Amino acid sequence: MNYPKLIVTRENKILTIDWSSFSSDIYQLWIGTEPNNETKVLQIAEKQDFIKIKAEFPIYFFRVLLKNGTEFFTREGLVDLEGTVNFRDYGGWQGSDGKNVVFGKLYRSDVLSQLTSQDLEYIQNQLGIKTVIDYRNEAEREANPDREWSEATFYHLDPNADMAAIASNTSEKSVAMHQKHSFKEMLETVEGRAKIKKLKANMIEQYRQFVLSPQSLTVYRKVIQLHLKEENTPILQHCKGGKDRTGFGVAVILLLLGVSEKDVATDFFLTDEYRKEHIASRMKLYKKYTEDKEVLDNLRALTSSEPEYLAATFEAIKEIYGSFDQFVQEGLKISQEEIKSLRSLYLV
Numbered sequence: 001m002n003y004p005k006l007i008v009t010r011e012n013k014i015l016t017i018d019w020s021s022f023s024s025d026i027y028q029l030w031i032g033t034e035p036n037n038e039t040k041v042l043q044i045a046e047k048q049d050f051i052k053i054k055a056e057f058p059i060y061f062f063r064v065l066l067k068n069g070t071e072f073f074t075r076e077g078l079v080d081l082e083g084t085v086n087f088r089d090y091g092g093w094q095g096s097d098g099k100n101v102v103f104g105k106l107y108r109s110d111v112l113s114q115l116t117s118q119d120l121e122y123i124q125n126q127l128g129i130k131t132v133i134d135y136r137n138e139a140e141r142e143a144n145p146d147r148e149w150s151e152a153t154f155y156h157l158d159p160n161a162d163m164a165a166i167a168s169n170t171s172e173k174s175v176a177m178h179q180k181h182s183f184k185e186m187l188e189t190v191e192g193r194a195k196i197k198k199l200k201a202n203m204i205e206q207y208r209q210f211v212l213s214p215q216s217l218t219v220y221r222k223v224i225q226l227h228l229k230e231e232n233t234p235i236l237q238h239c240k241g242g243k244d245r246t247g248f249g250v251a252v253i254l255l256l257l258g259v260s261e262k263d264v265a266t267d268f269f270l271t272d273e274y275r276k277e278h279i280a281s282r283m284k285l286y287k288k289y290t291e292d293k294e295v296l297d298n299l300r301a302l303t304s305s306e307p308e309y310l311a312a313t314f315e316a317i318k319e320i321y322g323s324f325d326q327f328v329q330e331g332l333k334i335s336q337e338e339i340k341s342l343r344s345l346y347l348v
Helices: 117-127 138-143 162-167 172-187 190-196 199-212 214-227 245-256 261-274 276-286 293-303 307-320 324-331 336-346
Strands: 007-011 014-018 026-032 040-042 050-054 061-066 071-075 106-109 131-134 153-156 235-238
Touching (some): 106 245, 172 190, 199 214, 199 245, 245 261, 261 276, 261 307
16 A cells, blocks of 8 residues: 655764655654664654654664544655664565565565674674675685674575676775776776776666576575575665665566556665765766766666666566566476465565
């Protein structure tokens, strides 16, 4: 069911909760730090349409009661950890039969190598994540190993997505070194600039390969199988930036749950919102070396979630299989019974 939009933002540890789009309809609002345990009542004054509170936890959940008796649940998008920028619960979307994707069981993130001790404690004791799917290749894992916790099982599932691995390298130090030894030299030659101008096209092809590559299909089938076992939940998918390999994995899960392509795309593009400072930092470095708009556009495309990327996977699915349902059956080899089981686990 589609509910009114409760807008929740945080800045400098201050949480702003905004219900202005349905202020005449709201009756009561509860807040909590765990899904389905929103126990603290937030007092709503007459004609008030937002409230600010101190954010003491990485994520808050909300229960909203409308004057007509309708009740719904929602949450912040981002889990505000110290060591990640794109760690989030991707529940809440409307799925099959008017049901919504459950909160607190499905997570996505960027690399986990910079998690603090406090982050780890929160992930273990509050989120309770039991399964981690790491899409990075061996070289990426060796360079930046995840900070693991004993209560979780870590799976290394590499879909052989080399362009995605390059695109996800977002740290300022890595970008500077990458430019100094590679991009800067490439920008000084006609041949090098021509290669850079193909980066977006190469990324589009990478997204097609998520659908076409046998290794990729094997990996994402395994991802679905892991989600089919309730004892594995909550489950976290991640890569380096939480953008491409994770983006496709999350898209597959959401589509299997009956979420619309439009909403899947919206979730996909949220990555750019949470990584905007990293993207801006990278572009600032690139602009030190070139003013060529076409070159800069391609470099931005390498680090962003472009509309053409997810569209390329949808187009490849329709081109090769005819429909997403056929792709699931023939490409991923997932049965209707398995889809029903998946929906019983993650739709409420």
